[in-house]
Amino acid sequence: MxxxxxxxxxxxxxxxxxxxxxxxxxxxxxxxxxxxxxSNFNDVPIFSVDYEKENKTPEEIELLNSLFKDVDGFIISHAEHNGSFAAGYKNIIDWISRQEGKIFNDKPMLLLSTSPGARGGASVLNQAISLYPHWGAKLTGQMSLPTFQQNFENDELTNPTLKTQLLKEISNFEAALKTD
Known part of the structure; x- marks a missing residue:
């Protein structure tokens, strides 16, 4: 499995x-x-080379890095903070990248974003699309879900056009998982 x-x-x-x-x-x-x-990583110090020289890499980062190596793929949905990654998430990525560089180990990834607004986090998703291949992600697809509260109700994506798009992206991801 x-x-x-x-x-x-x-x-x-x-x-x-x-x-x-x-x-x-x-x-x-x-x-x-x-x-x-x-949010379970809120106590991880902000990455800096000075901190890294004076202290060891936080244990939870080493464990997360090991977990990233042990899985077959990733689904990541991005919150957009001022047009970019959430600071806490970016801090985790900064720490993991210091371990070996290729954070996602050339494994399949489906990138997502959503927000309450009409753009659905499109700016952060576009940044992720351009950066993640450099971080070792094998992108299989992406989707931005606009106006989350109007399109997602009772734990279900209710917009039929968006659901069709999502199912196509999932199919591509599944195919990549099988061949990887």
Missing amino acids: KKIITIGASTSKNSINKTFAKYVASLINEIEIIQIDI
Whole structure:
């Protein structure tokens, strides 16, 4: 059975991006889902080379890096903070990148974003699309879900056009998982 990590790339305990990532993973058959909650990493120090020289890498970062190596793929849904990544998520990525560089180990990844607004986190998703291949992600697809509260009700994506788009992206992700 394939193992995938889902991440709602937000430090909010009630993140709509966590909800969206979890929902998307639930639509995939025969996988083990490991949910990473970025809010559990709020005590990780802000990355700096000075801190790194004076201290060791935080244990939770080393464990997360090992977990990233042990899975078969990733589903990440990004919160958009001022047009970019949430600071807490970016800090985790900065720390993991110091371990070996290729954070995502050339494994399949489905990138997502959502927000209450009409653009659905499109700016952060575009940044992720351009950066993640450099970080070792094998992108299989992407989707931005606009106006989350209007399109996602009762734990379900209710907009039929968006659901069709999502199912296509999931199909591409599943195909990549099988061949990887």
